[in-house]
Amino acid sequence: MLIKLALKSIRDRQGSIVLSIMAMTVSILVLLGVEHIRHQTKASFSNTVSGVDLIVGARTGSLNLLLYSVFKIGKPTNNISWSSFEKITANEKVKWAVPFSLGDSHKGFRVLGTTQGYFKHFKYGHKHSLNFKEGVMFNNIFEVVLGAQVAKKLGYQLGDSLVLAHGIAKTSFSLHENNPFTVVGILAPTGTPVDHSLHVSLQGIEAIHFNWQGANSLSTESPVAMLAENLQPKSITGLMLGLKSKMTTFRLQREINNDKTEPLLAILPGVALAELWQMMSILENTLFLISALVFIAACLGVNAMLLSSIRERIQEIQLLRMIGASPLFLFLLIEIDALFITMMSIILGSSLLALSLLFAQDYLVSYLGLQISANIFASQPIFLLSAVLSTSFIITAIPSIIGYTQLQRKC
Secondary structure (H helix, E strand, C coil), rough: HHHHCCCCHHHHHHHHHHHHHHHHHHHHHHHHHHHHHHHHHHHHHHCEECCEEEEEEEEHHHHHHHHHHCCCCCCCCCCHHHHHHHHHHHCCCCCEEEEEEEEEEEECEEEEECCCCHHCCCEEEEEEEEEEECCCCCCCCEEEEECCCHHHHHHHCCCCECCCCCCCCCCHHHHHCCCCCCEEEEEECCCCCCEEEEEEEEHHHHHHHCCCCCCCCCCCCHHHHHHHHHHHCEECEEEEECCCCCHCCCCCCCCHHHHCCCCEEEEEEHHHHHHHHHHHHHHHHHHHHHHHHHHHHHHHHHHHHHHHHHHHCCCHHHHHHHCCCCCCHHHHHHHHHHHHHHHHHHHHHHHHHHHHHHHHHHHHHHHHCCCCCHHHHHCCHHHHHHHHHHHHHHHHHHHHHHHHHHHHHCC
């Protein structure tokens, strides 16, 4: 009887109820959206690289090294010599090493110079290997492998030619026009910065810069075949290391950091990521606080609506009192209104968030490089939704008590 009576009362006041649901829906959408995107962003960043024990680069901040080597954000402060690379790879603790060079781009996308070992050893997510959607890895100097988003946004296919630009600006007038690269492979989507990168060989990077003075790259007087000895890199941006034993990670890191021949820095990707999220925690907490305040403001708006509706329902409630309705019955009658508004808002807010993420997934991956799942329950919001219901119940108990007290005085 209580539920039936409450639903009839809600139908009689559907105008104010709908407005309250709309306000609460927006607040829950913001609250769930901030929390879900926060968790998914953290997971997306954490899944960018796995299986790499150490990343080595020129001595700089650990965050700077992590950002430019893994996320392709920012620029390296300096390169490291090829002799340092050879010295590190010769260490008995090292199982594999993948060098990389940065500094060139193509229409706003970063170019990564590396070796074939990159496609074998680089992992993302839960140690997922890179897979080819089409084609194969590069074998010759002027061959390029495209990330999924590069091929999709620029419309490249196997066999197409492209020209790299010097520097990382989106618009560049320093083009390596004399040495175009041929697309030989397109990687499957990974949801990581790999999708937004072009991959060429280290020899390809050296070739386009050989005798290059800003307008021309490789001299047309000297065929590449005659310059094989000149294509050995003199320096690289950094390298990724896999070790034979995890127990030797800190020992090798200390050896590299204390190297007297060249100022180097070795970092553990997981530790650097933890440091990054520690720095971002203030922003995370601020966003969560703002969304929580939006929700509380919506709850207070529902309270105001309930208080005004009580005055409109004086005769209804007085009649219920006359036929023997208990104080608890009247209290629950008002609480059901608030719980109905909250439940409808949760359903609508969750649905709108899931649909928005579903339609925005391609945009988020293309422009922000974030793989945000449309499954909002992937971030385990059950605790958050329970807290929303509890908060709504507690806050709306205030007008229930006030309304009942006022009615007692009038009866």
